[in-house]
């Protein structure tokens with residue numbers, strides 16, 4: 001089998017926000033690879049660094065944000081080695097992003113048609129206005145919006161329609177990678193469902209890869225084949241989605257997220273949240289960032305930062321899965337906890 005070139009390779013990426021109280025470590029030593037035509041989910045609670053990582057990939061870090069370490073390659077190209085001009089052509093034609101709020105992504109004083117036509121014309125100057133208009137009509141049809149809305153302004157559309165327009169613009173130039181940062185969060189459940197189906201259909205038809213960001217665990221496991229889990233700026237686990245089951249070994253944080261999904265019992269809905277709060281990103285603990293909340297944590301976890309351990313179904317950054325800890329009571333062990341609780 002020949003080696004498939006990944007669409008996205010993130011290597012040891014660290015992003016810091018400078019703040020008056022010190023550097024905020026929003027993303028720390030993150031690694032991630034996305035292959036063509038796949039959907040990778042990125043989850044983690046609010047403030048875990050998901051959007052910061054997305055902006056770093058798109059080279060959209062602004063103001064006090066700095067990429068201090070690492071490399072990001074899209075289709076083999078180092079995004080940070082591109083000139084400004086090269087980056088402009090690269091963005092939207094090779095990689096694009098769907099932001100959470102369609103209102104901020106769209107120009108309020110421009111018709112839908114004009115926005116799509118402009119996207120084509122700015123990247124493909126040789127394309128005639130007539131052809132760009134035809135393409136705009138095709139795109140709207142693709143996202144199932146009546147072509148009469150070509151003449152609509154964003155405020156004349158429903159939230160769901162606006163997000164469909166944003167998705168249409170994101171895939172207009174046929175990029176190989178589309179980053180979707182909470183693309184349906186602002187919408188009600190029914191619209192959310194229909195847009196999600198639409199995203200899956202478009203992806204299957206056009207074959208682009210998606211990095212799908214969400215804090216909704218069940219949504220992500222439904223749409224993605226792999227799931228990357230962030231905690232306090234670190235990617236603590238990268239797993240196949242289909243093995244996200246209670247009986248399979250995962251990071252304790254992933255286990256906590258799984259337990260936090262509402263489950264129907266005979267009488268009631270049981271939601272077991274994760275106790276405690278994420279750490280202060282200005283003053284990260286020296287050991288495992290999750291240790292203060294982790295039911296398995298030992299003194300060693302508080303002091304020594306775990307490294308990534310490769311299991312057959314997942315890569316997990318946790319001392320539980322270190323092969324060298326055996327027989328050493330200093331290190332956490334799952335069996336002990338299971339025994340004590342059953």
Ligand SMILES: Nc1ncnc2c1ncn2[C@@H]1O[C@H](COP(=O)(O)OP(=O)(O)OP(=O)(O)O)[C@@H](O)[C@H]1O
Nearest residue numbers: 017019024026045046047048049050051052215281
């Ligand atoms: N401009 C900024 N200056 C300082 N800190 C920032 C800035 N922007 C974000 N942060 C901090 O960086 C961390 C990561 O934020 P980020 O928005 O990437 O998280 P997120 O996982 O996308 O969260 P959410 O689910 O709420 O969108 C947070 O602690 C946030 O407070």
Ligand code: NI
Nearest residue numbers: 050051052181
């Ligand atoms: Ni975010």
